[in-house]
Amino acid sequence: MKANRLIISILLSTFLVSCKSSIINTSKNLPFGGINESINLYAFVGEKISVIEFDPNENQEKNQKSEKILDEETGDSATVVYQRYIMDNAFRCKYKIIRKLFNDTKTDTIEFLAYDHYGNPAFAEKDTVILYLSKSIEDGHFFHQKYQFDNVFKDENGNYFSYPKFNGSEDQSNASLKGFDVNLKNVNFDVSHLNDDAKKIYYPKEFYKIENNIATPVKGIYLYQLIIYRLNTTFKDL
Structure with missing residues (x-):
């Protein structure tokens, strides 16, 4: 019996290291999966509340970036304005978090932005899916990892x-x-x-x-x- 426990402990330790997370619950039901704040990823089972399309280029000022350029020979300077234009369809999404799987969003509902070059995001076709988000370094908003989601089901034991x-x-x-x-x-x-x-x-x-x-x-x-x-x-x- 002691030998079996030792083997299980070694296997679990290897399992934890290989998954790059400091806390992993290996329960099939997985009420909460793990935390590793060095990885900019938030995964959860989410239930759709709303997915609303918007024009990502409606606020042109936010899509502009200015940079001052200095001419080393003359000493003159000029301000160059770069204009970013988003070609994707954009969506404001709101989901209820049913189960947290990786990292903690600190909320039971979450709002995030999603972009899709082909039209409506495929994840929105289902009411409940596994979603993968990251957080913007610039302003802290959540955004969807483009095209990434998983369908989710329940076995006979729930x-x-x-x-x-x-x-x-x-x-x-x-x-x-x-x-x-x-x-x-x-x-x-x-x-x-x-x-x-x-x-x-x-x-x-x-x-x-x-x-x-x-x-x-x-x-x-x-x-x-x-x-x-x-x-x-x-x-x-x-």
Whole structure:
């Protein structure tokens, strides 16, 4: 029994170091995941209150930056004004925080800005999703990590879970990312535009079933594992 406890302690210590967070709760339900304020990331399960589009270029003064340039030969100076124009669609979003997963926003509801080059943000199509935000260094407002979100589900015991997404840069042989069987028939991805090699990269058979060029997740992962996976892949450079 003592030997088993020692092995568990060693595994847990390794787990904590590898996920880059000082506090991780490995419960499947994950009431609160971890804190590492050196990483500018806030992850949570959020319930949509409002997503309202606005013109990001409506306040031109905020998009201007002036700089004084000195001519070393003549000693003359001139002020150059740079004008920034945002090409993306912009949205003011308000969400209720159902479960905090990484870092603490200190609030039960949160407002943030989201930008999307293709139209309405995909995360807004669902009432409840996992969202990833960062905080502006300039004025402290929260903004959405562009295009990043995860769908969220509950198992028969009420535990939240999701499924991994692959972008080709992660180590898919990671033994810790095994997952468990799920039935997500309503989650489908059209892969007809991908060749066979790309399908293996983005929809590996260990986690997806592909039939008639439609990929469906067959393995789920609990949220504590999802956050660790995201920190070590998508957000490893934050």
